Amino acid sequence: MHTVQIQNITVGGQNPIVLIAGPCVIEDPERTLAIGRSIKEIAGRLQIPYIFKASYDKANRSSYNSFRGPGLKEGLSILAHIKKELQVPVVSDIHCVTQIEAAAEVLDILQIPAFLCRQTDLVYEAGRTGKAVNVKKGQFLAPLDMKNVIAKLEEAGNRNILLTERGATFGYNNLVVDFRSLPIMRSLGYPVVFDATHSVQLPGGAGTSSSGQREFVPYLTRAAVAAGVDMLFMEVHDNPPEGKSDAANMLYVDKLEALLQDVIAIDDAVRKHK
Incomplete structure (x- = not known):
């Protein structure tokens, strides 16, 4: 298996599990930073490698009036500040080829949203940056279909590839996780990420926005x-x-530490089988 290096964090192989966490979207910059600081403190206590995430633009919204974030220029500036303050890598979504150059100057991981995982130009040009690229598997794709996404990134000369499971469409306004997809995607030779919070989303379930089942x-x-x-x-x-x-x-951030304690115990038990 290929491992992926993100600053001083090695992902994949038999390395311990890594955490990507933060708010969905950049809201107030200071609150966003404070959330990241709280998560870093928790990860530090538990010795889990940590990468901060928040979106500068949520382009895939149910409603035209939904909050999208501060946008590319201001959002990247905020993420650069958070990166400097927390001294951790950062990741955010990119939505079109024109965003890639500016995003690659700040982000340590370029993330391809699930709905855009088949957009050849976006995937290929993200790969050409040499940055780590995290591709979220579309809700409409089979796990083995991700081999075609990998081929596009490899064609761009990139082996810093992460594949994310975030649930599959199950009827209307619902997702289900087929846990077979995790070892199937991992068998393609690259590290696999599980998106634990989008996998409980109910897309469009609130009419003009998505709902969810955080429990x-x-x-x-x-x-x-x-x-x-x-x-x-x-x-x-x-x-x-x-x-x-x-x-x-x-x-809730105050629920995170107890869950991560379980994560560490399970990861320790299964890592030798990875």
Whole structure:
């Protein structure tokens, strides 16, 4: 298996699990930083490698009037400040080829949203930067279909590839996780990430926005770690109901440490089988 190096963090192989976490979208810059600082303190106590995430622009919204974030220029400036303050790598979504150059100057991981995972130009040009690229498997794709995404990135000369499971469409306004997809995608030769909070999303379930079932996050997280994933992706907030995006599926930051303690115990038990 290829491992992926992100600053001083090695992902994949038999390395310990890595955490990607932060609020769904950049809201108030100071609050966003404070959430990241709280997560870093928790990860530090538990000795879990940590990467901060928040979106500068949530382009895939149910409603035109939904909050999208500060946008590319201001959002990247905020992420650069958070990166400097926390001294951790940062990741955010990119949505079009024109964003890649500016995003690559700040981000340590370029993330391809699930709905855009088949956009050849976006995937290929992200790969050409040489940065780590995390591609979220589309809700409409089979896990083996991700071999075609890998081929596009490899064609661009990039082997710093992460593949994320975030649930599959199950009827209307619902997702389900097929845990077979985790070892299947890992068999393609690259580290696999489990998106624990988007996997409990109910897309469009609130009419003009998505709903979610955050109460199931711990169950899916523990199951995914038992299946041998290399990274966890979680959207975390100090008060999720106040969140301006994905409020119903973000995890409370004060619930994170207990869950990560379970994660460590499970990861220690299964790592030799990865």
